[in-house]
Amino acid sequence: xxxxxxxxxxxAAGAAALLAAAVVLLxxxxxxxxxxxxxxxxxxxxxxxxGVTGxxxxGVLWRRSxxxxxxxxxxxxxxxxxxxxxxxxxxxxxxxxxxxxxAAVWGLQSTVPAGVGxxxxxxxxxxxxxxxxxxxxxGVGAAAALxxxxxxxxxxxxxxxxxxYDAGEKRVTELYVKAAEQLGSDKAPxxxxxxYALERLAQDNPVHRQSIVEVICAYLxxxxxxxxxxxxxxxxxxxxxxxxxxxxxxPDPREERQVRLAAQRxxxxxxxxxxxxxxxxxxxxxxxxxDLTEATLLNADFAGCVLNDARFGDxxxxxxxxxxxxxxNGTAWFGxxxxxxxxxxxxxxxxxxAWFGxxxxxxxARFDTATFSDNATFGEVAFTDVAVFGKATFTGxxxxxxxxxxxxxxxxxxxxxxxxxxxxxxxxxWRVDLDTRRVVRVPVEVKPExxxxxx
Numbered sequence: 001x002x003x004x005x006x007x008x009x010x011x012a013a014g015a016a017a018l019l020a021a022a023v024v025l026l027x028x029x030x031x032x033x034x035x036x037x038x039x040x041x042x043x044x045x046x047x048x049x050x051g052v053t054g055x056x057x058x059g060v061l062w063r064r065s066x067x068x069x070x071x072x073x074x075x076x077x078x079x080x081x082x083x084x085x086x087x088x089x090x091x092x093x094x095x096x097x098x099x100x101x102x103a104a105v106w107g108l109q110s111t112v113p114a115g116v117g118x119x120x121x122x123x124x125x126x127x128x129x130x131x132x133x134x135x136x137x138x139g140v141g142a143a144a145a146l147x148x149x150x151x152x153x154x155x156x157x158x159x160x161x162x163x164x165y166d167a168g169e170k171r172v173t174e175l176y177v178k179a180a181e182q183l184g185s186d187k188a189p190x191x192x193x194x195x196y197a198l199e200r201l202a203q204d205n206p207v208h209r210q211s212i213v214e215v216i217c218a219y220l221x222x223x224x225x226x227x228x229x230x231x232x233x234x235x236x237x238x239x240x241x242x243x244x245x246x247x248x249x250x251p252d253p254r255e256e257r258q259v260r261l262a263a264q265r266x267x268x269x270x271x272x273x274x275x276x277x278x279x280x281x282x283x284x285x286x287x288x289x290x291d292l293t294e295a296t297l298l299n300a301d302f303a304g305c306v307l308n309d310a311r312f313g314d315x316x317x318x319x320x321x322x323x324x325x326x327x328x329n330g331t332a333w334f335g336x337x338x339x340x341x342x343x344x345x346x347x348x349x350x351x352x353x354a355w356f357g358x359x360x361x362x363x364x365a366r367f368d369t370a371t372f373s374d375n376a377t378f379g380e381v382a383f384t385d386v387a388v389f390g391k392a393t394f395t396g397x398x399x400x401x402x403x404x405x406x407x408x409x410x411x412x413x414x415x416x417x418x419x420x421x422x423x424x425x426x427x428x429x430w431r432v433d434l435d436t437r438r439v440v441r442v443p444v445e446v447k448p449e450x451x452x453x454x455x
Contacts, residue, residue: 101137
């Protein structure tokens with residue numbers, strides 16, 4: 001801000017000097033015409049100047065009031081602070097106004113003819129020129145006063161803006177802390193209320209979305225063991241061994257399941273850029289990063305979501321997991337993750353590296369029409385059930401080294417990029433046909449009967 005003022009001060013002084021020079025050098029006849037114009041139509045000129053000034057100020061205020069790309073209920077942070085005006089501004093401004101007034105009077109006085117008319121008429125003309133020059137000076141002084149009033153209004157507005165911003169930040173902090181405390185409650189309805197309070201807070205305050213998403217992800221990363229089977233009310237009411245009436249109560253796994261499902265739905269809802277009918281979603285949180293490392297997820301449904309630098313390493317996916325048509329911007333990390341049910345990645349797009357090293361798929365793993373724009377690593381992955389990569393596209397290197405397929409794997413219609421494939425490691429029985437760029441089965445050699453090995 002100081003640099004801007006240092007640059008603006010000499011510019012203002014230069015502009016004032018040029019204006020004074022223009023006033024002095026203007027021809028006398030022009031000043032006479034200008035004086036008659038001001039004297040005869042001063043009201044029209046005043047209205048015109050006021051109208052132009054109002055339009056200019058209104059345009060500036062309109063541009064400043066335009067909403068940002070995404071609306072927010074949070075107060076706008078104050079702009080850069082205004083530097084106090086130097087003390088020499090007022091005397092210099094007064095001198096400039098006085099100089100312009102003197103130049104105007106002097107220029108108008110020089111237009112009065114010396115030998116025309118009676119002395120009384122010439123005296124009246126001189127009085128009129130003095131009056132016109134003083135009017136010019138008054139107009140310049142009014143313009144300077146208007147600028148000072150505008151600056152005073154800016155200072156007042158910014159002070160009010162800073163006050164509202166501080167109050168808003170305090171309110172957001174209080175709501176944030178209160179919602180975080182609710183997540184630590186032993187009652188499921190209270191925890192649910194905390195989750196939805198955080199969701200609303202993030203929706204209204206884009207600047208706090210990433211931190212709120214991290215809180216929700218941290219909650220899902222907390223240790224949790226899903227209930228093995230549904231318990232009857234009688235069994236649920238019986239105390240477990242080692243617990244007495246004074247022992248602290250533990251969250252019911254069935255209730256905790258509902259809380260975790262709600263947390264997952266909140267994340268997925270705000271990671272989808274479009275609604276089911278294809279229109280842009282107003283609840284989409286662009287740019288947030290989800291870190292669910294070591295999390296326990298239940299029937300996770302992230303279909304159609306946009307995930308940035310997705311981190312699911314060592315995560316446990318219970319039930320069916322859906323990432324169909326999901327878009328992974330940045331690295332997709334699923335190293336050592338466990339998929340206990342169906343793992344659906346149909347139509348998923350991996351814009352960067354996809355890492356599934358040492359993951360375990362106990363159910364079907366479906367990567368139909370998936371697109372791997374960078375390296376796809378499935379090294380040491382255990383596929384207990386069917387693994388389908390039909391019509392998948394591998395632009396980068398595909399590595400299936402030491403992957404275990406207990407049933408079978410399908411690459412029907414899968415294709416690779418045009419680059420060198422020296423880094424590929426395909427499962428046994430599969431290779432790339434360099435002519436068609438398709439992943440095909442390795443032909444099985446059939447030995448003639450005469451060449452059969454002896455028993």
